[in-house]
Structures are given as structure tokens and as C-alpha cells.
Amino acid sequence: MQLIYEKSIPGRSGVKLPASDVPTAGALPSALLRKESAGLPEISELDAVRHFTNLSRRNFSVDTNFYPLGSCTMKYNAKVLENSAALFAPFHPMTALLPGGEEFCQGTMGMLHELGGILAEITGMDEVTTQPLAGAHGEMTGVLLIAAYHAAKGNRAKKRYVVVPDSSHGTNPASAAIAGYEIITIPTAPYGDMDLELFKKAMNDEVAAVMMTCPNTLGLFNPHIKEIADIAHSHDALMYYDGANLNAIMGKVKPGDVGFDVIHVNLHKTFGTPHGGGGPGSGPVGVKKALIPFLPTPRIVKSDNGKLSLQTSNKGNIGRTANFFGNFGVMAKAYAYIIMLGKEGLIQVSEQAVLNANYIKAKLKDWYDLPYDMTCMHECVFSASKQAAQGVHAIDIAKFLIDRGYHPPTVYFPMIVKEAIMIEPTETESKATMDAFIEVMIEAARQAESDPGSFAAMPVTMPVTRLDETKAAREQNVCCLE
Amino acid sequence: MGYCPNTEKEQQEMLSAIGVQSVEGLFAAIPAALRAKSFDLQQGMSEFETYDRMKGVAGKNSSDILNFIGGGFYDHIIPAAVDHLSGRAEFYTAYTPYQPECSQGTLQALFEYQTAICRLTGLDVSNASLYDGATACAEAAMMSLRVTGRNRILVDACVSPFSREVLKTYLFNLDVEIVEIPPLDGSLDRAELGRLLDATVAGVIVQNPNFFGTVEDFTALADDIHAKGALLIASVYPIALGILKSPGEMGVDIAIGDGQSLGNPLSFGGPSFGFIAAKKSHIRNMPGRIVGETVDKNGKRGFVLTLQAREQHIKRHKATSNICSNQGLCALRGLIFLSTIGKTGLAEMATLNRDKAEYAKSRLASISGVKLLHSGPTFNEFTLLLPRSSTPVVSTLLKKGIAAGVPAGEYYNGLENALIVTVTEKRSKSEIDRLAQAIQEVLQCN
Numbered sequence: 001m002q003l004i005y006e007k008s009i010p011g012r013s014g015v016k017l018p019a020s021d022v023p024t025a026g027a028l029p030s031a032l033l034r035k036e037s038a039g040l041p042e043i044s045e046l047d048a049v050r051h052f053t054n055l056s057r058r059n060f061s062v063d064t065n066f067y068p069l070g071s072c073t074m075k076y077n078a079k080v081l082e083n084s085a086a087l088f089a090p091f092h093p094m095t096a097l098l099p100g101g102e103e104f105c106q107g108t109m110g111m112l113h114e115l116g117g118i119l120a121e122i123t124g125m126d127e128v129t130t131q132p133l134a135g136a137h138g139e140m141t142g143v144l145l146i147a148a149y150h151a152a153k154g155n156r157a158k159k160r161y162v163v164v165p166d167s168s169h170g171t172n173p174a175s176a177a178i179a180g181y182e183i184i185t186i187p188t189a190p191y192g193d194m195d196l197e198l199f200k201k202a203m204n205d206e207v208a209a210v211m212m213t214c215p216n217t218l219g220l221f222n223p224h225i226k227e228i229a230d231i232a233h234s235h236d237a238l239m240y241y242d243g244a245n246l247n248a249i250m251g252k253v254k255p256g257d258v259g260f261d262v263i264h265v266n267l268h269k270t271f272g273t274p275h276g277g278g279g280p281g282s283g284p285v286g287v288k289k290a291l292i293p294f295l296p297t298p299r300i301v302k303s304d305n306g307k308l309s310l311q312t313s314n315k316g317n318i319g320r321t322a323n324f325f326g327n328f329g330v331m332a333k334a335y336a337y338i339i340m341l342g343k344e345g346l347i348q349v350s351e352q353a354v355l356n357a358n359y360i361k362a363k364l365k366d367w368y369d370l371p372y373d374m375t376c377m378h379e380c381v382f383s384a385s386k387q388a389a390q391g392v393h394a395i396d397i398a399k400f401l402i403d404r405g406y407h408p409p410t411v412y413f414p415m416i417v418k419e420a421i422m423i424e425p426t427e428t429e430s431k432a433t434m435d436a437f438i439e440v441m442i443e444a445a446r447q448a449e450s451d452p453g454s455f456a457a458m459p460v461t462m463p464v465t466r467l468d469e470t471k472a473a474r475e476q477n478v479c480c481l482e
Numbered sequence: 483m484g485y486c487p488n489t490e491k492e493q494q495e496m497l498s499a500i501g502v503q504s505v506e507g508l509f510a511a512i513p514a515a516l517r518a519k520s521f522d523l524q525q526g527m528s529e530f531e532t533y534d535r536m537k538g539v540a541g542k543n544s545s546d547i548l549n550f551i552g553g554g555f556y557d558h559i560i561p562a563a564v565d566h567l568s569g570r571a572e573f574y575t576a577y578t579p580y581q582p583e584c585s586q587g588t589l590q591a592l593f594e595y596q597t598a599i600c601r602l603t604g605l606d607v608s609n610a611s612l613y614d615g616a617t618a619c620a621e622a623a624m625m626s627l628r629v630t631g632r633n634r635i636l637v638d639a640c641v642s643p644f645s646r647e648v649l650k651t652y653l654f655n656l657d658v659e660i661v662e663i664p665p666l667d668g669s670l671d672r673a674e675l676g677r678l679l680d681a682t683v684a685g686v687i688v689q690n691p692n693f694f695g696t697v698e699d700f701t702a703l704a705d706d707i708h709a710k711g712a713l714l715i716a717s718v719y720p721i722a723l724g725i726l727k728s729p730g731e732m733g734v735d736i737a738i739g740d741g742q743s744l745g746n747p748l749s750f751g752g753p754s755f756g757f758i759a760a761k762k763s764h765i766r767n768m769p770g771r772i773v774g775e776t777v778d779k780n781g782k783r784g785f786v787l788t789l790q791a792r793e794q795h796i797k798r799h800k801a802t803s804n805i806c807s808n809q810g811l812c813a814l815r816g817l818i819f820l821s822t823i824g825k826t827g828l829a830e831m832a833t834l835n836r837d838k839a840e841y842a843k844s845r846l847a848s849i850s851g852v853k854l855l856h857s858g859p860t861f862n863e864f865t866l867l868l869p870r871s872s873t874p875v876v877s878t879l880l881k882k883g884i885a886a887g888v889p890a891g892e893y894y895n896g897l898e899n900a901l902i903v904t905v906t907e908k909r910s911k912s913e914i915d916r917l918a919q920a921i922q923e924v925l926q927c928n
Contacts, residue, residue, distance in 0.1 A: 221511050
């Protein structure tokens with residue numbers, strides 16, 4: 001398909017601007033002006049509509065295909081959420097920051113405050129900031145809160161390390177490193193969780209925090225989590241909860257109850273907001289009481305008479321983590337999702353997500369290796385090692401699935417599983433959809449035995465076949481030259 | 483409820499396939515002592531009641547305020563096609579294009595987005611978006627630390643106070659020194675910068691137009707900064723780039739900014755997107771996703787995520803950034819906006835903004851006792867000096883339904899009388915006249 005720039009015809013335009021009702025201003029000095037207009041497309045509105053509509057048809061998406069991308073919680077995104085967020089489009093964030101401006105923004109500020117309260121209840125935390133703009137942004141905010149906590153105790157220089165299990169999301173060590181910490185990585189034991197003995201050995205008073213995902217990226221709930229938290233706390237290290245897998249445990253476990261001090265929540269995973277082809281997400285961060293003084297500003301506080309106001313003083317806290325109040329539109333969707341589902345609905349979400357994952361696990365375990373064979377939570381991790389022995393790797397099975405109309409599961413993550421295939425069906429998929437997917441996965445396993453050579457050409461049904469990633473990295477053509 | 487489709491019967495079939503009696507049996511691995519003791523939430527409701535509740539929430543905000551405020555977010559026109567095309571579910575219910583063959587729609591759109599950002603900024607490479615303009619500023623600063631191996635950042639205090647705060651937040655636990663250069667008449671104090679600039683400086687951050695609205699040329703500055711081995715980082719306003727000299731033309735190394743004004747609604751502050759563009763030599767130090775062009779097995783053009791060895795999912799703690807989810811859909815809106823507005827449209831739109839602002843400037847500066855902070859050129863924002871503190875003036879006018887501007891004294895000592903006024907293409911002459919009339923009346927009152 002042509003690039004939009006290749007459809008450009010000089011002089012064509014897509015939008016008529018309003019006529020000016022003011023005098024023309026004198027020209028700016030030429031030293032301040034660009035020599036030529038930026039080389040943007042010159043196309044009609046219909047050209048643009050056809051271009052982007054046709055581009056959209058070159059995507060798999062939740063609305064068109066089963067999308068069991070593990071760790072990403074690709075659940076159905078209810079349409080009423082889109083309508084709800086649109087209600088807030090006209091509100092300027094600066095209004096709230098003007099003197100006396102809070103009075104005019106009680107609806108939006110109230111919603112953020114209430115959402116924070118609901119997330120605190122779901123996660124067992126004492127207060128939540130809604131400012132972080134994505135999961136990894138929440139992680140960084142959380143680690144900075146931990147850094148501020150230690151600094152306030154005079155321990156900034158002493159607390160140098162953050163501990164992560166080797167099964168963690170890459171964002172955990174990356175966020176801690178960006179925030180100034182060195183990383184200690186603990187291997188996973190054969191029982192599928194962070195090796196408890198190695199963890200005990202690694203812990204010392206220089207550890208600032210332990211970052212855990214629970215259930216972890218193998219989809220397993222760590223029964224030793226309280227013990228791990230107790231050990232961490234005995235060294236004045238704080239427990240960080242990566243909320244990526246919260247979809248498994250709503251109403252079942254509250255991270256705050258089992259020893260976690262800081263948590264981020266991915267609203268775009270657990271709370272039904274769409275993933276947008278890579279974003280926007282939203283990553284609110286919850287903390288226990290001891291960390292409240294360090295929360296980012298502006299902080300929305302509610303007075304006894306129910307009025308919302310902004311606390312902007314940044315004395316002692318970590319300051320702003322983003323321009324304004326977070327990805328408000330995403331939070332409006334998550335808020336609508338939560339009030340619509342309510343208590344019973346959210347519990348049902350977790351139960352059905354876990355049921356669906358275990359069903360797929362049960363149906364496929366005779367066909368694919370299951371390195372950690374125990375009851376999983378909301379996702380299950382297979383290995384294509386059996387197939388790899390025939391020359392058919394996880395990536396080949398992924399391409400087979402594409403040809404059959406399925407978005408592949410996450411492959412090669414977690415890194416501790418060779419040839420990993422991580423399947424997260426979510427609660428919104430029907431048994432019929434999963435049965436069809438299971439059949440195709442079994443067919444892939446059979447074909448890996450009978451005709452392993454056939455996979456190399458896949459996919460054949462897409463606009464392109466397998467792409468040369470080495471050429472892309474070598475040539476670095478990341479923009480179309482004029 | 484919960485959009486969970488499976489019937490009781492289907493659930494029973496699934497449970498027997500798994501070999502457990504009940505769904506609760508699947509949670510047996512969680513020790514009883516760790517179970518939630520409470521889950522104190524409201525009962526759920528239908529989507530119709532939900533939407534009514536959401537209308538109620540929105541209804542508690544004032545929706546009829548006449549906006550003359552900016553501060554990083556701007557009230558611009560959004561062509562209807564932006565909502566409709568970005569509202570295609572094939573775009574908005576997909577995720578990061580890890581599997582390129584079934585994600586060519588997102589990948590090609592992001593490649594076209596990167597191209598638009600490169601052409602707007604006059605730089606060689608762009609990533610596929612960051613969170614917002616303020617975090618992009620912090621990412622650019624960290625990029626300059628990596629490129630130079632130094633640990634000192636100079637920031638013009640005319641850069642948005644929000645961006646500067648985020649910068650401090652991001653860097654507070656690192657051994658990095660951030661030095662702010664106080665404004666001189668609403669512009670960069672070049673003499674002070676010259677005094678501070680030495681071989682320990684990694685990056686110098688400026689903004690154009692700056693928080694006061696002042697438009698500057700940093701071309702000569704770029705040479706001085708490069709002579710010391712530092713990088714020039716410029717935060718820019720993409721609508722202004724319809725007419726203003728591009729960062730590339732000025733010799734800027736890294737350009738950043740907020741993409742809200744490109745087709746994203748105000749939406750109480752987000753989501754928008756941050757953009758970052760740089761000279762090609764810095765590509766391996768860029769944060770975030772980058773889409774690259776390549777070919778498939780048959781030689782056909784296609785697009786993939788590239789240089790992923792910079793990223794957290796490969797490099798973990800050695801990654802150039804921790805970013806994973808970005809603001810892809812908002813960047814797509816930016817691309818659709820720029821494609822429909824087009825080459826000449828963006829220049830016209832920028833000119834319209836400046837014409838309206840110049841009219842407002844002359845109207846407001848002619849009010850008795852009101853002056854301009856400085857006489858230098860501006861784009862669609864400018865700073866007035868009122869005869870008294872601007873804070874009560876703004877709060878009084880807000881009660882009359884006019885957001886007259888941002889009181890600079892809230893962010894800068896010694897500028898208590900200053901008022902930063904924004905006028906976009908959406909403000910009519912009569913609305914500007916109404917603002918002038920209202921300010922005049924308030925000033926006469928006391």
C-alpha cells in the first residue's frame with residue numbers, strides 16, 4: 001500500500017479553515033520563520049478516509065480476532081466506555097490550576113478522587129495517585145516514591161539495590177535503573193516462583209525495594225509472598241507490586257493485605273480500556289500510609305464538606321510525574337467500567353479469566369510442553385521445545401496462527417522459558433472461541449510433526465510475508481525522505 | 483455482567499475438562515490467610531445507567547468557559563475525520579505491533595507519523611511517541627546524559643514549569659545537577675547561559691515559543707553549545723511549526739513537545755502524546771518504540787519495530803528507557819490531523835493563530851495601565867503586565883465565565899502582575915473583544 005505522502009498532489013487540501021475575522025498581522029522577522037512549509041501530505045478528506053480505513057484493515061484487533069497476547073490482558077473493550085470518555089473532551093486541565101478554578105472542575109476532580117478510592121479498595125492500599133500515564137510510568141513513579149521514602153530517613157546513599165525475580169517484566173528492572181538503582185536478579189526455582197533460599201541470601205540492608213509480579217509472569221500465585229514481604233521489611237526494603245496481572249485476583253487477594261507497600265495498576269489491562277495499538281494506557285499508583293507524604297502533586301484532596309481541591313505544594317514529595325492529572329480519558333473509561341461491573345462483576349472477571357486460562361492449559365498440555373505444570377491463574381505458559389526439536393519454533397507456530405486468523409500469544413516471554421508461548425485468553429472469550437483456537441493449536445502441533453518444513457513460508461494470508469528485521473535495523477529507514 | 487459469555491453449562495464442561503469441582507478450586511493455591519477479608523464496592527449497573535452516571539459527572543464541570551488559557555494544552559479545531567478514523571476498532575483495540583504481518587496498519591501509520599514529526603521538526607529520526615510533552619522533556623535530558631556521558635543539565639526557566647518539575651522528579655535520585663537559568667524579560671538570558679556553559683554540560687533545554695509566548699531563534703546558540711560538546715534540546719509547539727523556523731534549521735539536536743494540539747481533545751489533560759525527534763547519529767540512544775521500513779521475503783515493502791535492542795523487553799535494566807506502552811492512538815490522531823490539515827493548511831492555521839493573538843495583544847495592551855512584558859515577537863500566546871496582581875483578576879473573570887489567562891506569578895517570583903494569554907484560531911474577534919472589555923472592567927473596579 002502506498003504511503004500517504006506518495007498520494008500527495010501539490011495544491012490539494014483536506015480541511016477548509018474558518019475565515020479570519022481580524023486584521024492580518026505584520027510578518028515575523030525572517031530569522032524566526034521556516035524556509036519552506038513542512039512536507040505534510042496534500043490530500044483530500046476522502047483520500048485520507050480511504051487511506052486510514054484501508055490501513056486499519058491490515059490489523060488484527062480484539063474486535064476482529066481472538067487476541068490471547070499473554071501479559072497484555074486483551075479483553076473486550078465495551079463500547080459505552082468510548083461514549084463516556086467523549087463527554088469530557090472539552091475540559092481544559094489548566095482551568096483547575098487557575099486561582100479559584102477548582103470550583104469549575106468538581107466533576108473531573110471528583111471522578112479522579114473516587115477512582116483513586118476504588119482502586120485503593122481493590123488493591124488494599126491507603127491512597128492512590130492517578131497521575132502516571134502507563135504501567136511502566138507507574139513503576140518508575142513507585143520506585144521514585146520508595147527512593148523519597150528512604151531519602152527522608154537519611155538512607156539515600158545506603159539504599160542502592162532493587163531486587164527483581166528473573167521472571168519479571170523487563171520494565172521492572174528498567175524502571176528501577178532509570179530511577180537510579182542497581183539491580184539484583186533472583187532466579188526462578190523449579191516450583192515456578194522466585195527461589196526463596198537465594199532471595200534470603202541476596203537480601204541485605206542496602207536493598208531499597210523488592211519488585212514482584214503476583215501472580216507472576218508464569219501465571220502462578222506465589223504462596224510464600226507474605227514471607228518474602230516479611231524478609232524484605234526486616235531489611236527496611238519496601239515491597240513493590242507490578243499490577244500487570246491484577247486481572248486474576250480481584251476480590252480474592254488484596255496486595256496491600258499480603259505485605260505490598262506500593263502498587264501500580266494497568267487500567268488498560270484489568271479495567272477494560274482499549275490498548276490503542278500501543279497506548280494510551282494509564283498506570284495509577286497506590287501506596288501504604290507511610291508513603292502518602294511523597295505522592296506526586298498536584299494531589300486531589302476532598303474536604304469534609306465534599307469539595308475537591310488541589311494540593312500543589314511540592315515540599316517533601318516527588319513533585320510532578322506528568323503534565324497534568326494523568327490520562328484522564330483513559331481513567332474515565334476505567335471508572336465507567338468499574339461502576340458498571342460493580343463488586344460482583346469484578347469478582348466474576350477474575351474467576352472467569354482464571355477458568356478460561358486453565359481450560360486452555362488443560363486442553364493443550366498433551367500437545368505442548370508445560371514447564372511449570374500447576375494450576376495457573378489468568379494465563380498459562382507453554383514451551384514449543386517439543387516442536388523446536390523438529391525445527392518448528394514458537395515464532396513459527398505464531399505465524400501458523402496468523403494464517404488461521406488468530407493473533408498469536410506472547411512468544412519468547414518470560415525469558416526463563418525456552419520457546420515460551422504465553423496464552424492469556426481473558427474472561428471475555430467464549431468456550432466456542434477457545435475450542436476453535438485449541439483445535440488450531442493442536443493442528444499446528446500435528447503439522448510440526450508431519451510437515452515441519454511447511455512453517456517457514458507462513459504467514460501467506462497477510463499483506464506481507466515474514467519481514468527482514470536485520471535490514472530494518474541496519475538501514476534505519478525510520479522516516480520517508482522528501 | 484462483566485462481559486463474561488460462558489453459560490453455567492459451559493463453565494461446568496470446562497471445569498470437568500480441567501478436573502476441578504468448582505471455580506473456587508482454581509484459587510486453592512492462595513493460602514486462606516492471604517485471602518481478601520473485604521471487597522467493599524458498589525453493586526454494578528447497566529450500560530445505560532452507567533452512561534447517565536458519567537453524564538452526571540461531566541455535568542459537574544463548567545462547560546461554557548471562554549478559554550484564553552494554554553500552558554501546554556491548546557483548544558484547537560479537530561477535523562471530524564480524526565475521531566472517525568482513529569475510532570476504527572482495528573486501530574484502537576489492537577496493541578503494540580509485535581507480530582508485524584498482522585499489524586501492518588498500525589506499523590505503517592506509525593512510520594507515517596514518524597515521517598510527519600521529522601518533517602515538522604526538520605530532524606532525521608523520530609520514535610513512535612512518548613507519554614506527553616513534559617515526560618518527553620525528561621527523556622530528552624536523559625538521552626543527552628547518555629550521549630555525552632556528562633551529568634549536568636541547563637534549563638531555561640522559560641521552559642514550561644510543568645516540564646521542569648517533571649524533569650526534576652525523573653532525575654532526583656540520580657547524580658545529576660539541574661541548573662535553571664532565570665528568565666530575562668520573558669526570554670532566555672543568553673549572557674547567563676554563556677557563563678554557565680562549559681564542558682560538564684550534557685544538554686541545554688529551551689522552549690519555542692516559551693511559556694511566556696516569546697518566539698526566539700536559537701541558531702547562534704546551537705553553535706556555542708556544540709562547541710562545548712553539549713546537546714541543544716528544544717521543546718516546540720507543533721502548530722507553531724506551521725510557520726516558525728524548525729528545530730532542524732536552528733541546529734537543535736533533540737526536539738520534543740506535546741502532541742495534544744494535533745487532533746487530541748483537551749480531555750482534562752490527557753491522553754495526548756509526547757514526540758521526540760533527533761539527529762540520526764543519536765538514534766541508538768532514543769527512548770521508546772521505533773518503526774523501520776524493510777521488505778518481506780518477496781521484496782515487498784513492509785514495516786517492523788526496529789532497534790528493539792535499546793528497549794526494556796530485551797535489555798531490561800540496560801535499556802535506554804523503561805517505556806513500554808506509549809500513546810500510539812494519540813499519535814495516530816496526530817497523523818490524521820496533519821494529513822487532513824495538510825501542508826498549506828498547517829501554515830494557514832498557524833498564521834490564523836498569530837493574527838488572532840496579535841489582534842488580542844493590541845486590544846489588551848491598549849487598556850489603561852496594561853503593558854506587555856516585553857516587545858519581542860510572539861505566536862499565539864503573550865504576556866501582559868497588569869497594574870496589579872493578576873491572580874484576583876483571573877479568579878474574578880473566571881466567575882464571569884472567562885478563563886482570561888494563566889497568572890505567571892503562580893510559577894515565577896516577581897511576576898505577580900503578569901498574565902499569560904492564549905488565543906487560538908477558535909476564538910472569534912467578538913470573543914476577544916469580550917475579554918478586553920471584561921479585563922478593563924475588572925481593572926476599573928478597584
